[in-house]
Amino acid sequence: MTSVLPAWLRARQQAAQQRYESTPTPKRGDEQWRFSNIKQLNFENLSGKASPADAADLISRSVGLATPTAKFVFLNDELIHSESSLATSIICLPLAEAFEKHSDLVEQHFMKQETRLGSAKYAALHEAYVKSGLFVQVPENQIVEGAIEVHHWISGGVTIFPHTLVVTGKSSQVRVVDIFHSVDTETSGLVIAFNDLSAGQNSSLDYIAIQDLNEVSRIISINETSTARDARAKGFVLNTGAAWARNESLSRLEGPGAHSDMLSVSIPDREQEYDQRTYQHHVSEGAYSDLLYKNTLYGHSKTVFSGLISVDEKAHHTDAYQTCRNLLMTDDCEANSMPGLEINADQVKCSHGSTSAQISDEEIFYLQARGIDPTRARQLIARGFSVEVVERLKDESIEALVLSYIDEKFNGIAKD
């Protein structure tokens, strides 16, 4: 498809390219990259040449929800399949098409916030090269039942820049699920993904990302959410795949009654490393945010969590919570947590905490005393640990989908 990019986008892409070049690469000692494996930011091993992939095969492998409301499949940032039963009043288009047909609307919302959690350089790279992804705009009072499902396939050798931009009008509702897959298990690729979520007044916006790349690929994924008065935004990330994943998630609470849930489940094994940075930014008074990140670490894996709750001067009556819990399944794994608070307002209820623990012998004893062997007992307890987060999605079919990836990961670990 040849499309003419709008002038505003061309200008921004040029500027972004310059910004990418002038922004220094993160280095050891940078606070926002503390405990990170900076070596993962060397992308020179990518050939830039995509390994072959069979689109028809990938479409048949793009299995997700039983009945998605709309479904899109991309291979290396090219749309290879789409279907939709959405009402025509709802805009749900591949981004390339949306640039063309809804240029002004996209411009209003596209990458509005400043990337402040460390990956500004890679956000600039994304902006310079983005060409694909999804744009969803739900008009006032429209409720989208079910969920929109998007599969992003990457073949080895290349970098892709998938973008998901979701905008909900007043009192509307939508759920979007992004699933990131690798075509094969051997060739490495790089994903620099961005999701922009803008929840309008009294609307409900759920965004679910399932990251199941192969274990030689890497991903930087940047989430920016803004939540207006009385809006409810829910962001969830599942990490099961990739050699290295960096998730940056920023939620801005912009109106009283705004509610933001920030959720994550990560199950690294072997040498996998997940590095997560979060920011709960209370701009408005009377808003609520609640973050729950859970990591279950196997093998020699490593996680980093760094979270900040920031309450602006006028954001009185803020409720903000942040919890990171690590379940250590081996002696060789490593979990790092750096919770933080910055409060500049009054009458604020905030809490933050992080814990790291192993499964206790007493817990195992109870399950074993019911006849369950210790390996299975540990797996059940670990699964339950993740389920507590998944249940907060409050949507049976999405929970089942997320759990299917979690179970697949646990089954793989059991076979090792």
Add this chain to the structure above:
Amino acid sequence: MKSTTLDISARSLQINNLHATLENGTEILKGVSLEIPTGEIHAIMGPNGSGKSTLSKVIAGHESYVPTAGEILLDGVDISEMSIDERSRAGIFLAFQYPNEVPGVSNANFIRAALQARLPKGEEIDAVAYYKSLYEKMDLLEMDRKFTGRAVNEGFSGGEKKRNEILQMMMLSPKYCILDETDSGLDIDALKIVAKGVNAMRSADRGMLLITHYQRLLDYIKPDQVHVMAEGRIVKSGGPELALELEEHGYDFLKEPALA
């Protein structure tokens, strides 16, 4: 109780001269001998610290205790070398005094996993039959259906936890049940419901051991034998009347021989 002419000599849970220490070497069980034939309910009473709960954990295979001598025979087979889960699958059930919480694992899935562990590889539980059986037992224990979906013991009251132990026991249908202080923390109504469950499990094919501090439980579950445990040994055995005696006189009589 009439028995068949089959060899019933081996149909028992038999504990012979069992010694066990803590990992630091402190001896808790100092030679316990006890036989619970199928068809019978035995009670062990005794003061705090007498080793009652330790005995139940050692039978179940808890690894914080080191068995140093003696044997545990399940229908004539020594289970001392078996792991905790093997003992459970062989037919031992321990109802916990303080049941653990298992966050994120629903009660229904938990019990199902326990039943699944008893099936040969590749065989699956029949879901319809499973729920039918589960609901029947929950009804008997007056447990609301919502407990199937709730995480195991999480946020349960003391009484709900104990009922849940009995539910698991009923579902797993073990040969020998050991109930560790199941009556503790129960009000009288909850105690009656728990007793109803236990009495429903009474069978010629099953032996039970009730560990309790108080006689109260035995008003609702009639034991065939009562044993008194003190300082790591069974010091006295008798019929149900022994429990009443203890209730009246307390455990002080245990000290008398030493004073005399």
